[in-house]
Amino acid sequence: MVDPRSPHGDSAAPAPMLAQRLAAGDRAALARAITLVESKKAEHRAQARELVQVLLPSTGRALRLGVTGVPGVGKSTLIDRLGSMLTARGHRVAVLAVDPSSTRSGGSILGDKTRMAALATDENAFIRPSPSAGTLGGVAARTREAMLLCEAAGFDVVLVETVGVGQSETAVADLVDCFLVLMLPGAGDELQGIKKGVIELADIVAVNKADGDGVARAQAAAGDYRAALHILAPASPAWSVPVAIVSGATGAGLEALWATIGDHRARMEAAGLLQARRRAQQVTWMRVMLEERLTARLRTDPAIRRRLRELEAEVAAGRLAPLVAADELAAAMGA
Structure with a gap:
């Protein structure tokens, strides 16, 4: 079920109180908590840090x-069809749909609310569109924290949908346990999207719209993808990337896809690779946050800011080398 974005003022409840309400399944508290971690206000950032730390033992x-x-x-x-299938089986599903930001207002366009009609009215689902706000690859700056908050609220499946442009694939892969890349059948070049970087990140490839x-085009495309994957060395000795054929419109192949996702998790856990992956992601998360603080x-x-503008003018005029300007700014920041 979609929860409205709450005004920042409603998110100012003390972190322990908000954490208690969120852990008890209060959907309004979850919506407010996510708004809190998305806020750029200094006082909200402090509350968000406390909230995430309090809830950390309830995540993962x-x-x-x-x-x-x-x-x-x-x-x-x-995602709408798969999520509905999972809630019917007793799962609680959270969807973090990273929306492209409006170029005028900077806010989320929120198109995914209307494209997930079934989940939007499902009491065991929670959809949260977040504006990408210009972050790398369109991945919202606070998607990581939002994911933890959903886990603390009792959602046992968290889906992160990206806009699928630029380098968003890399950013999303650094958030999740399993990375699913959807492909189109019959798009002229059957190997569209088979970029080395994307395939190296994929855990599962699925040809949609079968x-x-x-159907015949999807089957042919799947064969091409399997052949392309065959010549690439697997990222892990415990897993070879499979190619599934699915239809989000009819639900065909989704049960088999979910079984493959479960198989991936089981194998990665058995080899100790899931835990290693999450530990590495935590370190990446910390580094990204540090870079954001420096940029802020x-x-x-x-x-x-004043010196930055002066140096930019000097660099633009060709009177100062960019390296020299960057060193001066770094020194000013104590770096």
Whole structure:
């Protein structure tokens, strides 16, 4: 079920109280908590840090699945159908749909609310669109924290959908346990999307829209993808990337896809690789947060902002080398 974005003012409850309400299954508290971690206000950031730390012991038990693919591949339709199948089996599903930010307002366009009609009215589902706000690859700056909050609220499957452009695949892969790449059948070049970087990140490849006249094209495309994957060395000795054929519109192949996702998790856990993956992601998370803090200081410290503008003018005029300017700014920031 979709929860409205709460005003920042409603998110100002003390962190322990908000954490208690969230852990008790209060959906409004979850929505407010996510708004809190998305806020750029200093006082909200402090509360968000406390909230995430308080809830940290209650996180980590969910299956984290990333879903990406080119625009039009049917990510939202597939997630809607897959999520509904899972809630019918007793799972609680959270969807963090990273929306492209409006170029005018900077806010989320929120298209995914309307493209997930079944989950939007499901009491065992929670959909949260978040504006990408210009972060790398369109992945929302606070998606990691939002994922932890959903886990603490009792959601045992967390799906992260990305806009599927730029380098968002890399960013999403650093968030999840299993990375699903959706492909289109019959798109002219059957190897569209088979970029070495994307395939190296994929845990599962699925050809979507295998329905009606598209079934034969999907089967042919799957064969091409399998052949392409065969010549690439697997990222892990415990797992070879499979190619599934599915239809988000009809649900065909989704049960088998979910079984494959479960098989991936079981094998990775048995080999100790799931735990290693999450530990590495935690370190990456910390580094990203550190980089954000440094960048924020460039924007908010008056003296540094003033000197930045001066140095930019000098660099643009060709009077100062970019390396020299960067070193001076780093020294000013104590780096």
